[in-house]
Amino acid sequence: MSALLLPVSATLVSAPLRLGPVELPNRLFVAPMAGVTDRPFRMLCKRLGAGYAVSEMVTSKRELWSSLKTSRRANHDGETAPIAVQIAGVDPHEMADAARYNIDRGAQVIDLNMGCPAKKVCNVWAGSALMSNEPLALRIIQAVVAACAPLNVPVTLKMRTGRCASERNAVALARAAESAGVALVTVHGRTREQGYTGLAEYDTIAAVKAALRVPVVANGDIDSPAKALAVLRHTGADALMIGRAAQGRPWIFREIAHFLDTGTTLAPPATKDVSAWMLEHLQDHYGLYGELAGVRTARKHIGWAVRDLPGGEDFRQTMNMLDTCEAQVRAVSEFLGQLEEAHPHWPANAGPHPPCTTRHEPPRHRQLHPQDTATVLPGPGRGDAACRARDDRLRGGEAHAGGGDGAGRRQPEPRSRMAGHQPQYPAAQAA
Numbered sequence: 566m567s568a569l570l571l572p573v574s575a576t577l578v579s580a581p582l583r584l585g586p587v588e589l590p591n592r593l594f595v596a597p598m599a600g601v602t603d604r605p606f607r608m609l610c611k612r613l614g615a616g617y618a619v620s621e622m623v624t625s626k627r628e629l630w631s632s633l634k635t636s637r638r639a640n641h642d643g644e645t646a647p648i649a650v651q652i653a654g655v656d657p658h659e660m661a662d663a664a665r666y667n668i669d670r671g672a673q674v675i676d677l678n679m680g681c682p683a684k685k686v687c688n689v690w691a692g693s694a695l696m697s698n699e700p701l702a703l704r705i706i707q708a709v710v711a712a713c714a715p716l717n718v719p720v721t722l723k724m725r726t727g728r729c730a731s732e733r734n735a736v737a738l739a740r741a742a743e744s745a746g747v748a749l750v751t752v753h754g755r756t757r758e759q760g761y762t763g764l765a766e767y768d769t770i771a772a773v774k775a776a777l778r779v780p781v782v783a784n785g786d787i788d789s790p791a792k793a794l795a796v797l798r799h800t801g802a803d804a805l806m807i808g809r810a811a812q813g814r815p816w817i818f819r820e821i822a823h824f825l826d827t828g829t830t831l832a833p834p835a836t837k838d839v840s841a842w843m844l845e846h847l848q849d850h851y852g853l854y855g856e857l858a859g860v861r862t863a864r865k866h867i868g869w870a871v872r873d874l875p876g877g878e879d880f881r882q883t884m885n886m887l888d889t890c891e892a893q894v895r896a897v898s899e900f901l902g903q904l905e906e907a908h909p910h911w912p913a914n915a916g917p918h919p920p921c922t923t924r925h926e927p928p929r930h931r932q933l934h935p936q937d938t939a940t941v942l943p944g945p946g947r948g949d950a951a952c953r954a955r956d957d958r959l960r961g962g963e964a965h966a967g968g969g970d971g972a973g974r975r976q977p978e979p980r981s982r983m984a985g986h987q988p989q990y991p992a993a994q995a996a
């Protein structure tokens with residue numbers, strides 16, 4: 566057990582955080598992750614120490630609300646309060662309607678997605694693309710705040726640091742959002758251009774924190790208690806949001822809370838406890854998705870959990886061939902039962918993020934020590950020029966014409982307009 570002298574402020578993550586009428590029990594949040602943070606996973610994380618969990622984004626497109634996918638995303642049956650729903654879209658009126666629709670279905674907080682780089686659900690200017698269009702972003706914020714205020718529902722905003730390294734406008738947008746009535750701002754320390762490449766930087770998050778009176782949440786690459794402490798110290802943020810590091814390791818929230826509260830490292834969980842959590846999670850998961858989709862989508866959660874275990878990769882491959890709930894549960898139960906005999910405590914606690922599943926993942930096993938809060942800021946360069954050129958083309962409606970590289974040279978158009986423009990989320994499907 567390592568002991569560490571902690572600043573008083575670092576212990577604040579265990580303190581409640583008030584958002585208008587809603588009280589969050591602590592300041593460790595699960596990041597919204599499409600295809601991952603469904604209701605069963607959010608509940609698992611809350612049970613294991615997360616104070617708050619935002620749903621996967623729900624589109625503002627009314628015609629999609631009755632789709633199976635959206636209705637599953639809007640499912641909050643039995644979910645521990647507070648219930649927060651993230652909405653994504655580009656039309657202020659549609660976004661206001663989407664907010665009201667989700668409030669009718671139990672949302673107590675509405676989160677606006679201005680951080681998503683994915684094409685699939687958002688169209689060109691939705692998600693993080695809105696950061697490049699501050700007037701539209703602000704109109705959306707104002708419309709949603711106006712819809713939510715009479716219902717006493719706080720509105721929060723999730724964004725990136727900016728469009729690209731040379732255009733980080735998070736502070737300006739966050740200030741405008743605060744003036745428009747947003748109750749909390751989360752900043753993922755990457756630009757839209759970065760997608761999931763490179764490393765998150767925390768200077769911009771610190772600047773946003775310094776500029777706002779409402780709470781600011783730091784997000785990006787927090788994958789261990791030591792990193793959580795370093796990010797808190799560097800940014801002065803009011804709360805931390807954790808995404809990928811919770812995949813397969815949802816107990817990271819209580820590990821971080823314990824470390825920040827006591828300065829000591831929590832022992833790895835008992836293998837039998839992890840086994841019980843996983844099996845309960847599976848049952849809850851099947852309950853939401855049914856057998857066919859349930860078995861298939863559960864594979865990624867199981868894969869993330871076992872991948873660092875002895876024999877984990879072989880098990881993952883075998884398990885991927887099973888197609889009934891019963892067979893999947895039996896396999897997991899047997900595998901973890903055998904593991905428990907050799908390892909009464911979970912043996913795979915050292916790795917931070919689950920290993921790379923796509924080329925967008927940051928390097929593994931990166932540790933930022935409390936005293937080592939150096940940030941990595943990609944300097945202006947080809948990426949910035951390309952970023953500008955692409956956005957200029959989109960603004961000018963020339964998406965299908967060849968563009969320049971910012972220096973007057975023509976470049977071949979990417980295969981799809983978005984293929985070279987919008988990085989996708991790391992695959993959540995692949996275990």
Ligand SMILES: Cc1cc2nc3c(=O)[nH]c(=O)nc-3n(C[C@H](O)[C@H](O)[C@H](O)COP(=O)(O)O)c2cc1C
Nearest residue numbers: 596597598599621622753785786807808809990993
């Ligand atoms: C599979 C996946 C899906 C995501 N889906 C969303 C989403 O629906 N809304 C959103 O605001 N961010 C989404 N994100 C971004 C995360 O919320 C978070 O900002 C990002 O992963 C950085 O945090 P981390 O380093 O702790 O993972 C997603 C990320 C991943 C990996």
